[in-house]
Amino acid sequence: MSREMLHHFRWAFIVTALGLALGAVLGWRMTGTVSGTATVFFICTVLAILEISLSFDNAIVNANKLKDMTPEWQQRFLTWGILIAVFGMRIVFPLAIVAIAANIGPIAAMSLAWTEPQEYSRIMHDAHLPIAAFGGTFLMMVGLTYFFNEEKDVHWVGWIEAHMARFATIRGVEIAFVLLLILGFSRVIGGPEGVLFFKSAIYGLLTFLLVEVLGGLLDSSQKMLEGAAKGGLGAFLYLEVLDASFSFDGVIGAFALTQNLFIIAIGLGIGAMYVRSMTIALVRQGTLQQYRYLEHGAFYAILILSVIMYTQSLVHIPEVITGLGGVTLIGLSLWSSVRWNRANGNAEAHQHA
Numbered sequence: 001m002s003r004e005m006l007h008h009f010r011w012a013f014i015v016t017a018l019g020l021a022l023g024a025v026l027g028w029r030m031t032g033t034v035s036g037t038a039t040v041f042f043i044c045t046v047l048a049i050l051e052i053s054l055s056f057d058n059a060i061v062n063a064n065k066l067k068d069m070t071p072e073w074q075q076r077f078l079t080w081g082i083l084i085a086v087f088g089m090r091i092v093f094p095l096a097i098v099a100i101a102a103n104i105g106p107i108a109a110m111s112l113a114w115t116e117p118q119e120y121s122r123i124m125h126d127a128h129l130p131i132a133a134f135g136g137t138f139l140m141m142v143g144l145t146y147f148f149n150e151e152k153d154v155h156w157v158g159w160i161e162a163h164m165a166r167f168a169t170i171r172g173v174e175i176a177f178v179l180l181l182i183l184g185f186s187r188v189i190g191g192p193e194g195v196l197f198f199k200s201a202i203y204g205l206l207t208f209l210l211v212e213v214l215g216g217l218l219d220s221s222q223k224m225l226e227g228a229a230k231g232g233l234g235a236f237l238y239l240e241v242l243d244a245s246f247s248f249d250g251v252i253g254a255f256a257l258t259q260n261l262f263i264i265a266i267g268l269g270i271g272a273m274y275v276r277s278m279t280i281a282l283v284r285q286g287t288l289q290q291y292r293y294l295e296h297g298a299f300y301a302i303l304i305l306s307v308i309m310y311t312q313s314l315v316h317i318p319e320v321i322t323g324l325g326g327v328t329l330i331g332l333s334l335w336s337s338v339r340w341n342r343a344n345g346n347a348e349a350h351q352h353a
Contacts (some may be wrong), residue, residue, distance in 0.1 A: 004085040008281040015222035015262025015273040020044055020268045026262060043258050047267020048274070050254070054245075055275045057305070057326045060298035061142070062239055062275075063282035069235050074283065077236055078276050083270045084240055089247040091265045097131070098123045117259035124251075129193060129313050130200035133185075135177060136309030137204030142242060143303035147293075156296035156333060178205060185310050197313055204245075247272075265287050292340060301326035 020041060025039025066074055099109040102123055113120045146152075147161055148168040155161035167173050182205075186198035214237065247268075254264040281287075288294055304325050308317050 008284065009274070009277045012270075012273045015229060016048070016270050019048075019270040023263065023266045026266070030260075032313075040263060043155075044267040044270070045255055046257060047264060048270035050257075051268045051271025052274050053324070053325075054322060055271065056278070056330060057284060057301035058243065059275045059278040059297040060288070060294060060330065061242065061302065063288055064295055065235055065239055067288065068300055072234060073233075074280065077239060078280055081240060081243070082273060082276050085185055085243055085247070085269075085276070089244055089251065091261070093244070093247070094124060094251055094261060094264075097127045097253050104121055113261040119262070120261065121259040130196055132198045132309040133200035134204040134207070136306045137182065137201040138208050138241070138245040139309070140178055140181070140300050140306035141174065141205065141208040142176065142245075142322040143299045143306060146299040148174045154284075155302075156293040158338060162223040165287075172205075173326050175205070175209075181310070183213070185313065189313055193313075207241065211238050212230075243272075290341070291334055291337035293333040293337040294330070295333075297330040301329045302303075304329065 013342050023044035024037050024041050027037035030040065031037060062077075064076060069077070095106055095113065098104075098112065098120055102109070102111070103114070109120075147164040150165055150168040152161070152165045152168075155165070162318045182198060182201040186194040186201070188194075189197050217234070232301065251264070251268065254268060259263060305322060308325070310320050311317060
């Protein structure tokens with residue numbers, strides 16, 4: 001790993017050391033044994049790896065948006081954004097879900113997480129359906145908007161992407177597609193749960209459209225006031241909602257390993273820091289420009305993740321499948337990019353000779 005790359009990950013390494021040390025202290029306080037401490041330490045490590053594997057595509061999509069932002073906003077995303085990601089999504093969000101579902105206050109939810117972790121975990125799992133519907137819809141719109149773009153002229157899976165780019169001339173085609181899926185899944189689920197799925201998915205769709213509109217308004221007004229490059233406050237807002245949608249699956253899935261909210265926050269927080277650092281590294285190193293199909297792989301992974309989140313409303317799908325699916329798609333897109341670079345690099349060399 002180069003010195004410059006190490007520089008991008010220095011805070012991730014620091015947070016890893018502090019987080020694992022805190023996990024070990026927490027393990028000792030909870031169990032009072034070396035084996036118990038080692039178990040907590042191990043769970044924190046596994047959760048961090050789980051978060052990185054589930055959110056690797058998130059880093060690439062973030063980088064795609066972040067490359068158009070000013071260095072100032074890039075830095076704000078790394079600092080403010082990580083606070084929102086770790087404390088907001090990994091601590092406040094689960095507490096808010098339990099507080100709303102159990103109709104209790106946030107202090108009572110915190111007490112429940114500490115004194116009755118199994119009951120806390122049960123409430124979180126019961127809330128999985130609306131969370132999956134909301135997050136899945138938002139992510140599906142993110143993925144489809146990338147492919148349903150008439151200006152998109154670089155295709156990885158040509159026979160699919162060329163048709164999607166062609167159909168992009170029809171206004172709202174991706175919204176119509178998502179609405180049909182929402183209707184289909186809500187009918188298959190049926191009953192009160194089907195209605196809950198439908199409502200939550202519609203809220204996810206509305207949130208995406210609202211963030212798009214609000215982001216455009218914020219960025220255009222900021223550009224007029226400050227003369228800033230595109231991608232300021234509006235893009236920051238979009239990235240935070242996107243990160244939240246990616247986090248839903250990881251937060252819920254973490255309860256399969258432990259019911260302790262604080263262990264989950266440590267493990268996922270470490271992983272979130274690596275995702276942030278990875279995003280910045282991708283932008284600063286110009287990786288997306290070097291590997292032309294890398295973005296495609298990430299957006300395909302997002303679409304797969306959104307479908308998995310929908311399907312989880314019917315059957316349980318292990319998180320390892322979700323993580324490996326995304327990593328595999330990104331790996332294939334990277335391999336295709338390397339092959340394209342070799343072939344076209346040789347062609348360019350012959351042209352210049």
